Amino acid sequence: METIASRPLSLTKTPFHYCPGCLHGVAHRLIAEAVDENGLRNVMTGIAPVGCSVFAYKFFDFDMAEAAHGRAPAVATGIKRARPEMHVFTYQGDGDLAAIGTAEIIHAANRGEHISVFFVNNAIYGMTGGQMAPTTLPEMKTTTSPYGRKVDDMGHPIRMCELMATLVAPYYIERVSLLSPADIIKAKKAVAKAIKYNKEERGFTFVEIISTCPTNWGIDPIKARDWAKDNMLPFFKPNCFRDRGEGVE
Amino acid sequence: MKKEMICAGFGGQGVLTIGKFIAQAAMQEGKEVSWLPSYGPEMRGGTANVSVVVSDTTIASPIVSQADILVALNQPSLDKFGPNVRPGGLIIINTDMCPHGIKREDVVKINAPMSEIAKELGSLRVLNMLAIGVIIGTTGMVSYETIEEDLESFLQAKNPDLLEQNIAAVKRGIMIGNSK
Amino acid sequence: MSKVLMKGNEAVAEAAIRAGCRLYFAYPITPQSELIEYMAKMMPKVGGTFIQAESEVAAINMVYGAAGAGKRVMTSSSSPGISLKMEGISYCAGAQLPAVIVNVQRGGPGLGDIQPAQADYFQATKGGGHGDYRLIVLAPSTVQEFADMAADALDLAYKYRNPVMILSDGMLGQMMEPVEFRPAKTEEEVQELAKQHENWCICPNEDGVNRHHHEINSLEIDPLVLEKHVNNLFVKYAEIEQHEVRCEEYNINGDNEILCVAFGTASRIVKSAINDLKTEGKSVGLIRPITLWPYPYECVARALHKNVRQVYVFELNKGQMLDDVKIAVAGRCDVKFWGKVGGIIFTPGEIKEKLLECF
Secondary structure (H helix, E strand, O other): OOOOOOOOOOEOOOOOOOOOOOOHHHHHHHHHHHHHHOOOHHHEEEEEOOOHHHHHHHHEOOEEEEOOOOOHHHHHHHHHHHOOOOEEEEEEEHHHHHHHOHHHHHHHHHOOOOEEEEEEEOOEOOOOOOOEOOOOOOOOOEOOEOOOOOHHHHOOOOOHHHHHOOOOOOOEEEEEEOOOHHHHHHHHHHHHHHHHHHHOOOOOEEEEEEOOOHHHHOOOHHHHHHHHHHHHHHHOOOEEEEEOOOOEO | OEEEEEEEEEOOOOHHHHHHHHHHHHHHOOOEEEEEEOOOHHHOOOEEEEEEEEEOOOOOOOOOOOEEEEEEOOHHHHHHHHHHEEEEEEEEEEOOOOOOOOOOOOOEEEEEOHHHHHHHOOOHHHHHHHHHHHHHHHHOOOOHHHHHHHHHHHHHHHOHHHHHHHHHHHHHHHHHHHHO | OOOEEEEHHHHHHHHHHHOOOOEEEEOOOOOOHHHHHHHHHHHHHHOOEEEEOOOHHHHHHHHHHHHHOOOOEEEEEOHHHHHHHHHHHHHHHHOOOOOEEEEEEEOOOOOOOOOEOOOOHHHHHOOOOOOOOOOEEEOOOOHHHHHHHHHHHHHHHHHHOOOEEEEEEHHHHHOEEEEOOOOOOOHHHHHHHHHOOOOOOOOOOOOOOOOOOOEEOOOOOOHHHHHHHHHHHHHHHHHHHHHOOOEEEEOOOOOOOEEEEOOHHHHHHHHHHHHHHHHOOOOEEEEEEOEEEOOOHHHHHHOOOOOOOEEEEEEOOOOOOHHHHHHHHOOOOOEEEEEOOOOOOOOHHHHHHHHHOOO
16 A cells, blocks of 8 residues: 555654644644655754743654753754754744743844744743733733733734844745645745755754644634734735845845 | 062053063972962053962962062052061062152062163063062062063064063063162 | 963863863853853864853853753853853753853852852852752862863763852952863864763764654653652762762861861962961861862761861851851851951951961
């Protein structure tokens, strides 16, 4: 019998613990497929963040390190510099990357570390129960912005790709989403490109993945995708901000 | 034998270097040494100082509370450290920058217009080498030959043109030291 | 190799490189800046990695990564910066990572000042970061010892897969003394050291398919698993307590009427006072703990000879080691404390005066 689809080798058999309708599993799979396709599994290391994907080290079947909240890019830097023969990525959420870990991500990018960063943005803190994130949209209600995010008081959501694109060193910066099958195919291409560039030691690669959080948004997964399309994508526009491999600046 | 020395002056007068050359030479001559600088923002414009201990035996405290030798390149240094020199100790005073001197009769004082002499020798920057000369001319703590050797290897790497001037300063200092 | 005159900050850096440290991550802070500058200058010459990190927090997490990759790695800072590293140190302890952290202590709390102090004893030996863990803490008292401890700390860190702190201070960092370095490890030896850890660390899976899935991790969400993990850590700590206690006995003998306990810079000043009193026919001994954890309780207890009528603890803080001395003395003798703070080092004369009050 011919196998036309199977679980990527780079994923363990541990079932994902994510909530129903959560898209972390999809994002994990895209990365695992890209690692397999590039033949990197034996030299790959992922850095799990603090957040919903804190257990990512249980799901990826290659060497993994768990980082303190926000510090994944620093940990990745240490590993990559210590073992340049390894290929390293971080997997981080919006609170991890764009709040507590802002310094680490900016400076790892600015040094042009040869690592890939997969940044999953769902505009909310998932693991701790739906608090406001740096990417929470204006007027969006969370458990710590119960009356909606008031931008005069709480600041505006941060667009990380745009911020990263002001730096000289990053080699590849793209924002994609997982909100429809077509978007997932586009996301797969972006993730694969980042991993390929990583393999080729091109430089710092950054893929922001717009995702959902049905549980903490308090709506079902289908509505969550629609809500994200209507509200997140106008603010966090999918775009390739830089791709030096393709001459995009 | 144990000698405890404090060198002090304005930041930029080279007091740390005075201490370093003496400590380095003493080490080469088989002595135990320690070199402890003052450090921090007060070094800019304020007084810089260094404590040097040279001993035949292991040095416990590198902190000098009662110095055998004080090299004071300016008045604030003389005022600050002069009272702590051991009775019978030695104070080397740069009279150009210590207009008020120090009222102590229980120590040996060497007064010399060191800034002027350094300028005569070609540059105020050799003030520290002049001071080293005075120290070894007076105390014999280390030999001239060791200092010359260190100065040569130090300047050969950095600035060989300055060697002659620096050697002349050390020699002139020794003369001042010997004459007292 | 002959002796060279060097600052403690530079000597410890040179010694670490010689001992095979090839990665160093840090952030500038007085009075340890010569250390980071020396590493910036020398690491490229040995093919090593130097990164001036964006913060102490980032630096310790780079250390976490590099240690997780099995390589000899070090960071350094001074007191306020060490506070920032404490989160990462706790993670290193939890994930059993062999890191070396040098603290060139200055006066605190807060921004404090930049002069020498010993006020981070609690932080180094009693926690600092969160959770049940221990750091091996080495306290040098000379530039030579500071340098030697770089190699010792790296060895201990890898032997036990545990972070090791060298608790130095501004005086030892800034002062120059003669140092004789141990021979430098060859590149082959450095490579070999890293190979020894490839059974647990992040490294290439050279055999091909799925040889390993190594995890560097301090998260154990199941309480029973975490309990087991912490208990295992403490089995390791017990082993360290059994084998790695170090202290120096100075002028300890049956005639001692006073027993002093002091570490690091403070101990040197106390030694001068003891020497001085000896010429006056007064016998004072000193226990100088070299490992602050594991603490040399037994050495202190053993030194309590029958003539000792006073135990005197001298520190450049408000009495942070005092409790440990009291534990060691266990009520057998009165224990006094005197110290100075603010980055001010007491003088031999002051110590002598304090000791004379007890005769």
